[in-house]
Amino acid sequence: MRLLPTRGRDGGHVAGIAYGFDRWLVEHSARVRPTPADRVLKGLSGAADKNRLWIALGAVLFVAGDRSTRRGAVRGLLALGIASGVANGIAKPLFPRRRPPDESVPFVRRLVAPPVSSSFPSGHSASAAAFTAGLALESPAAGAVVAPIAAAVGYSRVHIGVHWPSDVVAGALFGAAVALVTRRWWAVRDDEPATVGPAEHIDALPRGAGLLLIGNPQAGAGDDALAVLRERLPAAAVLAIGGADDLEARIEDLVRRGDIVALGAVGGDGTVSTVAAYAVRHRLPLAVFAGGTLNHFARDAGVEDPEVTFAALEAGEAVRVDVAEVRFDNADERIFVNTASLGGYPDFVRIRERWERRIGKWPAAGIAMVRVLFRARPLHIAVDGTSAALWMLFVGNGAYRPADQIPMSRPQLRGGALDLRYLRADVPLSRLRLISATFTGTLGRSATYVHRRVSRLDVRVAEEPVSVATDGEVDHRGKDFRFTSRPAGLLLVKGERSAIAGGAAGGAARSR
Numbered sequence: 001m002r003l004l005p006t007r008g009r010d011g012g013h014v015a016g017i018a019y020g021f022d023r024w025l026v027e028h029s030a031r032v033r034p035t036p037a038d039r040v041l042k043g044l045s046g047a048a049d050k051n052r053l054w055i056a057l058g059a060v061l062f063v064a065g066d067r068s069t070r071r072g073a074v075r076g077l078l079a080l081g082i083a084s085g086v087a088n089g090i091a092k093p094l095f096p097r098r099r100p101p102d103e104s105v106p107f108v109r110r111l112v113a114p115p116v117s118s119s120f121p122s123g124h125s126a127s128a129a130a131f132t133a134g135l136a137l138e139s140p141a142a143g144a145v146v147a148p149i150a151a152a153v154g155y156s157r158v159h160i161g162v163h164w165p166s167d168v169v170a171g172a173l174f175g176a177a178v179a180l181v182t183r184r185w186w187a188v189r190d191d192e193p194a195t196v197g198p199a200e201h202i203d204a205l206p207r208g209a210g211l212l213l214i215g216n217p218q219a220g221a222g223d224d225a226l227a228v229l230r231e232r233l234p235a236a237a238v239l240a241i242g243g244a245d246d247l248e249a250r251i252e253d254l255v256r257r258g259d260i261v262a263l264g265a266v267g268g269d270g271t272v273s274t275v276a277a278y279a280v281r282h283r284l285p286l287a288v289f290a291g292g293t294l295n296h297f298a299r300d301a302g303v304e305d306p307e308v309t310f311a312a313l314e315a316g317e318a319v320r321v322d323v324a325e326v327r328f329d330n331a332d333e334r335i336f337v338n339t340a341s342l343g344g345y346p347d348f349v350r351i352r353e354r355w356e357r358r359i360g361k362w363p364a365a366g367i368a369m370v371r372v373l374f375r376a377r378p379l380h381i382a383v384d385g386t387s388a389a390l391w392m393l394f395v396g397n398g399a400y401r402p403a404d405q406i407p408m409s410r411p412q413l414r415g416g417a418l419d420l421r422y423l424r425a426d427v428p429l430s431r432l433r434l435i436s437a438t439f440t441g442t443l444g445r446s447a448t449y450v451h452r453r454v455s456r457l458d459v460r461v462a463e464e465p466v467s468v469a470t471d472g473e474v475d476h477r478g479k480d481f482r483f484t485s486r487p488a489g490l491l492l493v494k495g496e497r498s499a500i501a502g503g504a505a506g507g508a509a510r511s512r
Contacts, residue, residue, distance in 0.1 A: 022164040026104050029158055038109050038159070044149075045156035048124050053153070054080055054131040061135070061142060068191060072138030074363060075186065076131040079179040083130035084123055086178070087171060092118040097167070105161035114162055122163045122171035125154040129175030137179060137188050185441030186363075187402045190409045193302025194398065197320030197414040197488045202285050203261050204316035208233025211287065211313070212254060214275045215266035216241045225266050225291035232310060236264065241271065248278065255282050262313075262493065268292015269338055273471035276323060277335035280489050285318050287493040294353055294472075297337045300398075300410045303494055312493045320488035321413040324397040326468060328478035336397060336470040337490070340483060342459065343379040343392035343422075348372045349472060365406045369438055378425035380462040387462075389426040391434070395419070395457060395483045403451055404444020416487035417453045424448045457483040 047053040061073040097120040128150035136143020157163040213236050215226045254260045264287040265275035279286040287309050290298035298304040327333040348368045355364035378389040396419035400407035430448045437446035465477040
């Protein structure tokens, strides 16, 4: 095996400088007197063997961390797997280098069985940097806590005499680069609330007076969430979602009698969507209390924390947000606040949501994409009069990001835009090309993927009626669908200060 030169003059000027710097640093480190830190660094280096330290740390962060930390743990472990595999399996054989001699460090620091593979690059450093950078992309605070541990692991490899400093630097740079590259096919989610429309003043509802809370006992927190709200809003009326006709009649009766001036949704996205339809129909403000398994609308609108809504009810503050509508066969219609879809997308959503809380949204979406594509049948439709065969069609209320990858976040709930995306089944090898494009970050350039923003969309199914999913609920079938944006169609109970910070336009309009 060819070894890199041990003297600078044999490897050129640059190599000579690098070797001289490496040797100076190793000699300087070797002169440090023995301290209890020697044992700590030696143990830390051993703990990072075979990535055990990072796998254990990732598991702890995933179990005990918040949403962003869990995403960061998954991204960090994924980046670590790639960086470790490339550094140890490809880079080391391609760039052989002799490790520092045993006598370069004191005997107390040396390993009993030092590694015999190439010294360049440091696989430990690559793994440490990849995990830490991946974690920091999603959770900067967690990344800052872990960074000193990663730096200590990198330095420990020099301290115990198994790597030159340049090996560590190169490994760390490579690992960090791998973590950054993951953004190309797994976008970093923006947890900032979406910008919303103009602020409006509504009647203050102290202690919930004039508010009708509508909850779904089967959703997420269920009865527990309703019980908490009864304590905080004792003057509010409470109804459980049952038959839609009974609920509609009850709301109409309460509105006509003047007993309620606002609605409250207690549950997940499906509940919010159902109650939002009543709010739009009766022109009532909507207070959202996230209590479901997934609460995408509440998170995007910035009302996932119930204290935000409590404060706005007391102050009489609200903002305008967009909703969307789908009409079935020119008859029934349904309001949706997040997404509507045809084809394999309902199955995609169900599979993704099953895995999302365990491994993060993008890995779950990747698994769902593969499973659905291999089971789906093409859907033959006409999109605004143009015939096409699709695997799935997605319509979002508002502009989702990123445009060229699986949608991860929604920066705006204003502007009257529908986010249209569909996957074509009428191009050669469409399944394979879609999967490849998804996992390589090239979906935006693939002929199998179409994305555009519209305000209205007409879809006609060429075959038998199909189901449409709206906000996770699959409860309507049809052949002709018209999707329409309803700009500023919903008055959402939310603090005015939050609306201004989120980009509310036009100043505060007063309506009593």
